[in-house]
Amino acid sequence: MAVMEHAVHNPTGIDEKPLEYRDPNQSVKILGFWLFLATDMLLFGCLFATYLVVRTHTDGGPTPQQLFDIPGFTLETFFLLTSSFTGGLSTLAMRNGNRKWLMTWLAVTILLGLAFIGFEVKEFVGDVAVGATMQRSAFLSAFFTLVGTHGSHVSIGLVWMFLTLLQVARRGITKVTARKVFVVNLYWHFLDVVWVFIFTIVYLSGRVM
């Protein structure tokens, strides 16, 4: 909204700012998105809390040590870390005004994200096949819900990133699409952070405790 032209905090030297922040109408949306990330962080915080509380409640069913497959989750971690990097590179290309590389890096990020989801689905299917369903024990309920919530966030992120890619293809790099690229990447990096904690608290700790 144009009201933003009257915003109080309007530092001088408008060209100094990165592209996505130059239009105050767009930068307020970036602030809004940071706030959303803070709430989403709390959402995952509660899921982690639940997982931590019922982690040992396996009810005689599969335990973390039996279930977690080291090559599987290591590969997933690698895909997601790398996709966070390539997502970052798309922001870089956006700031440099390089549409071709922007689209390329977005596409690479989407492919890596798909690979991550593919491996996660494979892991879940494998778990269910050995009787480790989310109805089996409180531990498994919490495990599938926590990891699955992250997975569904990633899936939504993939659709969103694809839509962003389409808009960049159609409209080029404008102050609006620049903001959209920046925001979808914020989301993506955030999901990477959440995964690092899943990797640490769920998988690694699960193997040692």
Added chain:
Amino acid sequence: MPSWFHAFADKYLMWQEGPMIWGSDVLILLVSIGIIFTLTYFHKWKWLWREWITTVDHKRIGIMYLICALLMMFRGGADAELLRTQLAVPNNHFLTADHYDQIFTTHGTIMILFMAMPFIFALFNIVVPLQIGARDVAFPYLNAISFWLFFFGAMLFNLSFVFGGSPDASWVSYPPLSELGFDPGPGENYYLLAIQISGIGSIATGINFLATIFKMRAPGMKLMRMPLFSWSVVAASIVIIFAFPALAIALALLMLDRVVGTHFFTILHGGNPMMFVNLFWLWGHPEVYIVVLPAFGVYSEVVATFARKRVFGYSSMVASLMLISVISYFVWAHHFFTMGAGADVNTFFAIASMMVGIPTGVKVFNWLFTMFQGRIRMTLPMLWTIAFVPCFVIGGATGVMLAAAPADYQYHNSYFLIAHFHQVLIGGVVFGMIAGMYYWWPKMFGFKLDERLGRIAFWLFNIGFYVCFMPQYALGFMGMQRRMYTYPATMGWNTLNLVSTIGAYVMGIAFVVIVVQVVYSIKHGERDLTGDPWDGRTLEWSLPSPAPHYNFAVIPTVTDRDMWWVLKEEGRTDELRPKAKDIQPIHMPKNSGRPFLMGLSFFVAGFGFVFVWWPLIVLGLAGVAACMIARALEYDDEYHIPVREVQSHEAALGRLS
């Protein structure tokens, strides 16, 4: 009657349950037909769609919130009267035990989530942009989504009464009672889905108002020049965005237990019911601060205006708001001291709970010092504010009693607790919301509410309040437990319960008087032609009542806290009148029907989840996704109001200089 219809009527319409359901069915049918007929007869459908349903204007959204809040106050109040009637005399069977359970559940849920929440959002929406000198909130489209999510959440919740059955595991709905095994039927699902849907809207509102206040203030309005109501919105929004995710998770996990068969909170397979209690109160305690902080903001505005003094201790007011919003996050376990978590846990949470009393006490003293030596005008908002102080202080003191963990083992779940939280929630929140409603009513509608009827309602409500709740403290000490369906005559509780019920009726009459007052004032209320009926201090009173849809023709430059008051004192009010040459084209957000459709889709999906009808779930979620994708690809969502139009509008209001 065909047999399939008979089965349907028994299972879903609950026609075997008797006259209360039939009466409601008939009433709902009549009201719906009445609304449809009126809209059609007066050709108002298009008007309804264009002016209200698709609106993204914060003032209209605020008014819609207000209407819903008052309707829900009626519903929740009617529930309360039924409960008190049941408890008026011993061995009563006015309600069946099942119905009693359902009614105390809906009473609590509605009053907190579908009355208090929309009421504070109504004031957020109506006041904040006007107070900080903005033309709308940061995200008007999201604001409309928030409203429609709340609206359809409330619809879903109220639908349960006549379709499938109300929830009956109380407003906290603790498992294992609320698990499928002990509570089959759709009632509990209604509870989970309705609150989930409206909760998403609440989170969005929190984000929206933080972004609005941090980014959209008029030039010169530094944070420490901001009116205290807007500060209270910052505090409440901080608590909203950090507390509501916990509720979302608690509800989602319980829903998974019920719908998918997981074992988060069951007793079997390692589930831990107390984890729900933990998650619920992670939200639940901050929630009471969410609703009371805006009320504190209202009192600050009202006290300063009607004592005609600058608020005493502005900085300490801001500091205590911020402190409350953080400390309130670390007190949640005091709701389950009796779980037996151990001395260390209980000590920590007892001390934290008592600490909240400190900043709150600071605020109370500041209000008193603001009134001290002020030239007080006893208007309706001021009356409610003055009544709030002793009421809240008593409620706060009994709160500190409850916060003492060892003593809490005695008070826990007794009527002492019931009296305490009604005293802080009615004395704190409802008084504040009513004061705020009276205070900003002229700004919303352009006329004042009738003073005489308002005073009658005020005295009835206050007397009724003390008659109703003071006996409940005593009943608690005498051993009466909450959620008790009926009691034997030998307990010695008869008189006090009867007195309490009489008090509840008096409060009910007070509500009716307020309704009469509103209806009477629509026609006879004093018109507000100046835009400043109370001799106010802040920017919203510099605008005409009701404010034009773009709010400020020219965004003011703020040089002082209590800007409008200072200008009036110095005879410089003309500075806030727009000059023709200063007016520029105004960008405004376009109306959109999509927020409504998105709310509707959530409703369909939610309804599907209640009965676990997958086609509806898929349909509803597909609708939600479609709305989101369409929005993502939308570029043309603003329009310009040309200079000439703004000029002629301002000229018609007699403001152009």
Added chain:
Amino acid sequence: MAVPSGAMPSSGGHKHKATKYIVGYASSLVLTAIAFLLALVKHTLPVGPLVVVLTVLAALQIVVQLYFFMHVTEGDGPPFHSVFLILGLLFTFAIALMSVWIMSFPAFMAQVG
């Protein structure tokens, strides 16, 4: 983390370098590898301290993502977003750790076994 807007990199004309991103990616890989080694390959630490070290490593990854990829130090006006992130992180850790603290009470643990 909260650096005033004056410290924002300039983007007038010249190209941004990928250095920051490469450093970020490398450090996230290294941190992950250290965690992996400590937990699964070299069993030198007892379980308690090990979990603490792993959590610290994960927390460092938050900083890496925020600084190198999410440009948390840049922005328009005062760093309100950083304030909310810090508050959010505080509450998130409080929820997780305090829930464990509250819910691990002796009487309950005896029941569940």
